Amino acid sequence: MTISSFQPPKRTLMGPGPSDVSERVLQALARPTIGHLDPAFVGMMDEMKTLLQYAFMTKNELTFPVSAPGSAGMETCFVNLVESGDKVIVCQNGVFGGRMKENVERIGATAIMVEDEWGTVVDPQKLEDALKANPDAKFVAFVHAETSTGALSDAETLTRLAHDHDCLVIVDAVTSLAGSPLKVDEWNIDAIYSGTQKCLSAPPGLSPVSFNERASEVIKNRKSKVQSWFLDLSLVMGYWGAGAKRSYHHTAPVNNLYGLHESLVILQEEGLENSWKRHMDMHLKLKAGLEEMGIGFVVKEGDRLPQLNAVYIPDGVDDAAVRGKLLNDYNLEIGAGLGALAGKVWRIGLMGHACSEKNVDFCLNSLKEVLGK
Ligand SMILES: *Cc1c(COP(=O)(O)O)cnc(C)c1O
Numbered sequence: 001m002t003i004s005s006f007q008p009p010k011r012t013l014m015g016p017g018p019s020d021v022s023e024r025v026l027q028a029l030a031r032p033t034i035g036h037l038d039p040a041f042v043g044m045m046d047e048m049k050t051l052l053q054y055a056f057m058t059k060n061e062l063t064f065p066v067s068a069p070g071s072a073g074m075e076t077c078f079v080n081l082v083e084s085g086d087k088v089i090v091c092q093n094g095v096f097g098g099r100m101k102e103n104v105e106r107i108g109a110t111a112i113m114v115e116d117e118w119g120t121v122v123d124p125q126k127l128e129d130a131l132k133a134n135p136d137a138k139f140v141a142f143v144h145a146e147t148s149t150g151a152l153s154d155a156e157t158l159t160r161l162a163h164d165h166d167c168l169v170i171v172d173a174v175t176s177l178a179g180s181p182l183k184v185d186e187w188n189i190d191a192i193y194s195g196t197q198k199c200l201s202a203p204p205g206l207s208p209v210s211f212n213e214r215a216s217e218v219i220k221n222r223k224s225k226v227q228s229w230f231l232d233l234s235l236v237m238g239y240w241g242a243g244a245k246r247s248y249h250h251t252a253p254v255n256n257l258y259g260l261h262e263s264l265v266i267l268q269e270e271g272l273e274n275s276w277k278r279h280m281d282m283h284l285k286l287k288a289g290l291e292e293m294g295i296g297f298v299v300k301e302g303d304r305l306p307q308l309n310a311v312y313i314p315d316g317v318d319d320a321a322v323r324g325k326l327l328n329d330y331n332l333e334i335g336a337g338l339g340a341l342a343g344k345v346w347r348i349g350l351m352g353h354a355c356s357e358k359n360v361d362f363c364l365n366s367l368k369e370v371l372g373k
Contacts, residue, residue, distance in 0.1 A: 011327070012354065014363055015335035016147045016308060017175070018197035018204050019351035021259070025202055028262035029255050036252040044261060045240065045252075051264035052208050055177060055200070055272065056192065058184035063210040064240040065196070065260060066231070067253055070174040073193030073207025075103060076231045077170045080219050081139065081191055084108030088139040089130050089167065091115075091122040093153070094146035095339045096172055104141070107227065112137060118340050119298040119310070122153040124161055131165040140167045145176035147198075148338040150310035150347065151299045152180055156187040163188060168215055174198055177208070178267055179279045179307035179351060190215040196256075199279070199307055201352030202263040205256050263352070279306040282355045286348065289364035293373055298345055307355065309348040310341065314371070319343055322370055330366040 013020045034041050045064075052063050066073050078100070082088055086109040090100045093116040104111040114130045116123050122142050131137065140162035144155045155171055162169045168190040176182050179199035184192055191211050197204035211219070211233075219233055226232035230250065239249040267275060283306030287297070290311055298310040313319050319336065323346070326332045335347030348363060367373075 010331060012330075012332045012359060012362060013349070014354055014359060015333045015349050016338075016347050017195070017349065017351060019199070019201050019349060020354040021201055021203055022263075022266065022353040024266060025259045025262045025353075029203065029259040031255070031258055033254050036254055037246055037248065041254065042246055044257065048257065048261055048264070051261065051268060052210070054268060055208070055264060056184045056194075056210050057182065057186065057272070058210050058212075060184065060210045060212050062216055062233075062237075062241075064208070065257065066193075066207040066209055066236075067250060068207060069197070069204050070193065070195030070207050071099070072231065073174070073195065073209050074099065074172060075228065076207070076209055076233070077191045077193050078103035078141075079107060079226050079228045079231055080233045081168070081170065081215060082107050082109045083222060083224050086110070086139065087112060087134060087137040088141055089114060089127065089134060089137050089162075091127060091140070091142035091153075091158070093120060093122050093149065093151060094118050094143065095148035096143045096146060096174075097141075098339075100141045100143070100170075100172070119149045119151060120300075121151045121303045122158060124154065124157050127158055128161050131161060131167065135165070137165070137167055139170055141170040141172075143172040144182065145173065145180060145305050145308065147175045147305075147308050147347070149298060149341065150305045150308045151303050152176070152305045155182070155189065159187050159189055168218065175305065175308060175351070178272065178275050179355075180305065181276055184210055184212075188212070196260050196263070199275070199352045199355075200260065200263045200267065201354070202260045203256060205253060206260050208260075279350060279355050282306070282350045282357065282360050283309065285357065286350060286360045286363070289360070293364075293368065293371070298341070307349060307351045309350065310337075310345045311348065312345055313343075317371065319346075325370050326366055329370075330362075332363065332366050334363070
């Protein structure tokens with residue numbers, strides 16, 4: 001049997017990620033592969049750091065993309081900062097906080113869970129109570145934008161509380177980066193990770209991370225070796241670090257980095273604040289249309305993520321059949337519910353390049369037709 005080239009269908013991606021990748025980024029991905037230690041490539045890496053510092057609003061020297069998807073950024077933060085025996089307060093209000101707990105426990109550290117109902121934000125009061133009850137805790141970890149439920153927690157307040165109790169914060173900003181206000185330096189965030197496939201609209205497979213001085217000191221003063229060879233920052237920094245001679249650690253995903261570079265150039269052209277505003281404007285437009293159809297949101301107003309709209313599936317509607325019809329007849333992907341919300345909600349993403357007036361209209365019209373409204 002002869003297998004021929006793979007030709008993916010042309011979809012509109014309005015789920016929880018990956019989001020639509022623009023023609024400009026696709027063209028960047030197709031540029032010639034060069035050596036990952038080629039001086040031209042190294043120049044691109046330096047620009048990449050500057051562009052990521054812009055996106056994160058930070059001057060952190062230790063800012064670079066991990067060569068693997070968002071989950072690897074999460075693991076990079078945990079395995080480099082947390083050591084066996086440490087105590088970490090993990091706030092969970094959806095799927096991704098549960099993964100943070102997994103990371104902590106696999107290191108041999110203790111996770112103190114602060115749980116909030118799915119669809120609500122992390123409650124600062126509950127965090128404060130946990131901090132008081134656990135004066136020996138070293139870290140607080142939380143998800144800024146919970147993609148499983150569409151809730152946006154108050155990262156600034158949670159970080160301040162953690163610092164008041166001498167804890168460092170580890171923040172999941174996979175879905176918030178470029179979609180919602182996020183100010184790493186102004187909010188004093190110690191360690192943060194994101195992804196390329198949500199509001200940056202680059203393909204999946206890279207995870208921007210950033211660590212401040214305080215976090216870098218903790219990493220430098222570790223008692224034990226980082227359990228992961230690949231994610232050990234003391235080794236990775238020989239490749240990505242400032243003034244490093246760029247010695248070989250692993251072969252960077254060269255073309256994928258071209259794609260991220262281009263998407264960050266696009267972000268810079270638009271302006272970070274304008275990108276946040278576009279996400280909010282399109283969310284409000286989508287919300288008006290959905291409410292007209294009698295479709296309601298999971299998260300209460302004011303706590304909602306503009307880039308991820310979790311809405312209740314109307315009574316009597318077949319979840320899988322509707323999503324299947326949208327995909328097959330309209331080439332439109334929306335997301336299913338995850339975890340506790342599986343079968344109960346749809347997750348409509350308005351991320352990055354996919355967050356446009358045209359897509360909001362397309363999504364609303366397609367849903368109307370499929371639901372027979
Ligand atoms: C998507 C996502 C991740 C995981 O990113 P991958 O690129 O799928 O590994 C982690 N946290 C949140 C909040 C996410 O939305």
